[in-house]
Amino acid sequence: MRLSRFARFSIALLFFWIVLFAFLPQIMVLIASLFSKGATSFIVFEPTVSNYTRLFDPIYLQIFVDSLVLAGVTTLLCLLIAFPFAAILARSPKAWRALLLVLVIIPFWTSSLVRTYALIALLKTKGLINAALLSLGLIEAPLELMYTQSAVFIGMVYTLLPFMILPLYAALEKIDPRLIEAASDLGAGFWSRLTRITIPLSLSGIIAGCMLVFLPALGMFYIPDLLGGAKNLIIGSFIRNQFLTFRDWPFGAAASMLLTFMMLMLVALYAYRERKAGA
Amino acid sequence: MSQPLLTLKNIQKTYNGIAVLQGFDLEIKQGEFLTLLGPSGCGKTTVLRLIGGFEQSDAGEMLMDGVRINNLPPHERTVNTVFQSYALFPHMDVFENVAFGLRMKKMPDAQIQSAVKEALEMVQLGVHARKRPAQLSGGQQQRVAIARAVVNKPHILLLDESLSALDYKLRKQMQIELKTLQRRLGITFLFVTHDQEEALSMSDRIVVMNAGRIEQIGTPKEIYEEPRTLFVANFIGEANTFTCKLIEQREGEVLLGYGGRSFCVKTSKTPSARATLLIRPEDLRVERRLEDVKSPNYFEAVLEQVIYKGTTIDLLLRLDEGREIMASEFYNEDSDALLYQEGERLYLYWVDGWEVLLNEAE
Numbered sequence: 351m352r353l354s355r356f357a358r359f360s361i362a363l364l365f366f367w368i369v370l371f372a373f374l375p376q377i378m379v380l381i382a383s384l385f386s387k388g389a390t391s392f393i394v395f396e397p398t399v400s401n402y403t404r405l406f407d408p409i410y411l412q413i414f415v416d417s418l419v420l421a422g423v424t425t426l427l428c429l430l431i432a433f434p435f436a437a438i439l440a441r442s443p444k445a446w447r448a449l450l451l452v453l454v455i456i457p458f459w460t461s462s463l464v465r466t467y468a469l470i471a472l473l474k475t476k477g478l479i480n481a482a483l484l485s486l487g488l489i490e491a492p493l494e495l496m497y498t499q500s501a502v503f504i505g506m507v508y509t510l511l512p513f514m515i516l517p518l519y520a521a522l523e524k525i526d527p528r529l530i531e532a533a534s535d536l537g538a539g540f541w542s543r544l545t546r547i548t549i550p551l552s553l554s555g556i557i558a559g560c561m562l563v564f565l566p567a568l569g570m571f572y573i574p575d576l577l578g579g580a581k582n583l584i585i586g587s588f589i590r591n592q593f594l595t596f597r598d599w600p601f602g603a604a605a606s607m608l609l610t611f612m613m614l615m616l617v618a619l620y621a622y623r624e625r626k627a628g629a
Numbered sequence: 630m631s632q633p634l635l636t637l638k639n640i641q642k643t644y645n646g647i648a649v650l651q652g653f654d655l656e657i658k659q660g661e662f663l664t665l666l667g668p669s670g671c672g673k674t675t676v677l678r679l680i681g682g683f684e685q686s687d688a689g690e691m692l693m694d695g696v697r698i699n700n701l702p703p704h705e706r707t708v709n710t711v712f713q714s715y716a717l718f719p720h721m722d723v724f725e726n727v728a729f730g731l732r733m734k735k736m737p738d739a740q741i742q743s744a745v746k747e748a749l750e751m752v753q754l755g756v757h758a759r760k761r762p763a764q765l766s767g768g769q770q771q772r773v774a775i776a777r778a779v780v781n782k783p784h785i786l787l788l789d790e791s792l793s794a795l796d797y798k799l800r801k802q803m804q805i806e807l808k809t810l811q812r813r814l815g816i817t818f819l820f821v822t823h824d825q826e827e828a829l830s831m832s833d834r835i836v837v838m839n840a841g842r843i844e845q846i847g848t849p850k851e852i853y854e855e856p857r858t859l860f861v862a863n864f865i866g867e868a869n870t871f872t873c874k875l876i877e878q879r880e881g882e883v884l885l886g887y888g889g890r891s892f893c894v895k896t897s898k899t900p901s902a903r904a905t906l907l908i909r910p911e912d913l914r915v916e917r918r919l920e921d922v923k924s925p926n927y928f929e930a931v932l933e934q935v936i937y938k939g940t941t942i943d944l945l946l947r948l949d950e951g952r953e954i955m956a957s958e959f960y961n962e963d964s965d966a967l968l969y970q971e972g973e974r975l976y977l978y979w980v981d982g983w984e985v986l987l988n989e990a991e
Contacts, residue, residue, distance in 0.1 A: 531683055532716035534703040536781065537733035546729075550720045 383603035401604035417584040421567035424506040428514040436518035497579035513562035521555020640689035667838035709778035717762035724758040730781040748780040888950040907985040913956035927978035
């Protein structure tokens with residue numbers, strides 16, 4: 351296939367962009383993770399694997415497990431909320447769909463850090479949610495929302511939900527509605543149609559959405575920090591602390607490499623499944 | 630007469646303010662092959678979707694064995710549909726597609742195995758049980774769709790333009806297979822098509838529809854030979870129609886005037902002042918000489934074109950007053966038809982009683 355000059359230019363530009371700003375920094379992190387911490391400089395060029403062996407200390411392993419649980423629960427919550435939303439979106443009249451999709455995308459126009467601060471305004475003791483519930487007489491004392499696990503999940507789900515909705519929508523929209531009718535015709539009620547037709551046929555969208563939520567959730571340190579009061583460390587905060595607070599670049603780099611490796615395994619699993627499904 | 634299997638009473642259906650069905654009445658008998666025939670947009674598919682439960686009628690009643698089923702969802706109805714696009718489940722193999730309905734009924738697995746196997750044998754797809762629908766040809770997918778519906782032993786099998794996606798030869802073959810299947814299973818078939826030839830060759834009864842109404846219900850022979858309206862006459866087969874003036878009504882016959890000629894036609898009905906005389910192209914006899922014409926009712930026309938069609942030869946002729954008519958002759962070795970010269974003057978007549986007389990308002 352012959353590509354146009356514009357296409358070749360664009361691909362080349364993207365390629366150099368990724369090499370320059372993603373691949374090379376990653377290599378630098380890898381290199382840093384294999385050297386030692388110095389007293390006066392960030393890195394001393396003494397090769398070692400101790401940064402990696404230290405990660406398997408139970409204290410640090412706990413951080414990894416906590417992060418995986420947080421990301422896992424966030425992914426599950428996003429899936430449960432996004433699936434009905436995307437299903438309704440995919441079956442709504444064409445004129446409505448564009449508007450609803452825009453509503454899903456609009457939050458991207460604001461930095462997620464800014465939006466997290468906005469959530470604080472909603473969740474704090476004298477925030478909008480408590481004020482509204484108090485004035486309606488639904489509660490007598492303000493709810494303790496800020497700096498709880500719930501606040502962290504609210505923030506995570508709120509920030510990552512669009513990444514689940516969009517691939518689910520794309521997959522659900524492709525399902526021929528006549529297949530659902532056929533299932534119904536053959537005696538399948540709502541749950542049977544959902545579990546035997548809709549979910550299997552949108553599986554690639556479900557997996558893509560879960561990855562798009564799970565992977566960023568592992569590294570999103572500012573949400574637990576701001577909404578959860580930094581009570582629990584997650585990998586993201588841990589890596590940031592190593593670099594910025596403890597000035598232990600090699601150790602932070604090793605933790606970062608482990609996270610990258612875990613993500614890579616998930617992507618590889620997905621690619622393998624897709625290739626098998628395609629064959 | 631026994632109670633009809635399914636009765637539709639005064640069904641109304643409107644989409645976005647446009648009436649698709651108005652005052653639709655129909656009775657479907659146990660075990661018959663009934664076809665809904667009409668041009669696209671006449672409402673025939675809507676009737677099918679109402680019976681399948683995919684649409685709700687605005688008014689009217691639907692009774693299955695005397696029980697009202699208007700509000701039953703599709704999965705609680707005892708009918709199954711063969712969709713136009715087949716709608717086979719792409720993520721299941723042929724076997725699982727066919728087994729789907731039985732699994733929904735929670736039939737024991739051993740019974741499912743044998744029932745599905747039998748259904749696949751019936752449509753000659755036993756060897757393809759473990760293939761995905763995408764690996765099958767159009768005709769095979771069609772058979773899977775039929776097996777998937779039939780295996781549930783529905784009271785009525787609904788077929789929505791089920792053959793129209795197939796090529797001509799395969800369609801002919803499937804028509805015969807479907808008819809054989811229906812006879813063998815004794816299941817009531819409700820078939821929807823816009824193809825009049827298909828309707829004529831397969832049905833026990835045909836319902837001709839136009840613009841949301843029934844034009845005529847009858848056996849294929851009745852529909853073809855005694856069309857009750859001009860629409861039916863024109864939609865089913867070819868027809869030469871002549872709008873005539875009533876000149877005189879006599880005992881059991883009428884004298885009609887058309888373009889300076891008059892025809893005497895036997896009829897028991899009282900014709901309106903203007904009536905349409907309808908003659909099928911194959912009912913017209915063609916002669917070169919006036920003395921061979923064996924009827925007082927005849928036309929004189931100039932041959933314009935001879936169209937050879939293999940089994941028949943179509944002659945396009947023009948009457949003196951300018952309009953075109955068509956006559957078909959069955960081809961045989963000693964037929965004169967091929968010898969006619971374009972531009973030649975010929976005489977056309979028909980055997981008494983083979984014409985159809987339609988009153989104006991019909």
